[in-house]
Amino acid sequence: MLPRRPEAKLHAAAPVFAALGDATRLRLVARLCSGGPASIAALTANVDVTRQAVTKHLHVLQDAGLVRGLRQGREQMWEIEPAKLDEARQCLDIISAHWDAAIERLRAAVEE
């Protein structure tokens, strides 16, 4: 199921990075990671935007697969989906690995 070509992996990671590319959303992700599941009201208390804005951000994160929401009574709880975070990290690792390899090739060429 997983694509072998690293390029396809990169392509899939772009939306995840886009979702992380907002200061408010990054705070929400960090909050959910360190503090565990939380309701919208609780999350709104930590940022400086409206509850509606928080709701929108959570949906963006959900579309990227970074969080998951589940209803509990009258509260909508949100929790992190750590697999996607790992995916993003692996993507950076792949790119960095290529960089390291390029450095190594350069070093070898110079010392030749």
Next chain:
Amino acid sequence: MLPRRPEAKLHAAAPVFAALGDATRLRLVARLCSGGPASIAALTANVDVTRQAVTKHLHVLQDAGLVRGLRQGREQMWEIEPAKLDEARQCLDIISAHWDAAIERLRAAVEE
């Protein structure tokens, strides 16, 4: 110079993630990482958008500190700035570390 509070680090990383959050830009970054410095014309050959679009993307990446451009004759060469990539990776590591700690706390609480 580096902020101690992890939150400040997160806030600084958001623009980097935003810059990485586009498929074309991610391809450019990967290309520059694995293939070394390249001109705009060379980079344009690898993607399916106009040269102008590539130029815009490169400036976005430059504003995020991910690439650096330098003129060589009539060519504008672009190269990767690996420090920013590491910064993004560290940011994900910090978040994941909090997640791991939360998991550990949960495990400890259950086994208590």
Next chain:
DNA sequence: CACATATGCAACCATATGGTTGCCTTTCGA
């Protein structure tokens, strides 16, 4: 039941984003 809390839905708005085309300038090479 009545009220406060928690959320959803929709409209609306300003600005950012990703992309294009057209034209001008610089530089290399025959």
Next chain:
DNA sequence: TCGAAAGGCAACCATATGGTTGCATATGTG
């Protein structure tokens, strides 16, 4: 010197984004 190659600049366009306000709905509680 003259044409082609490589870029820069600017205008323009459609859509996405981040945010708001207003109102409706569901749910817990005294």
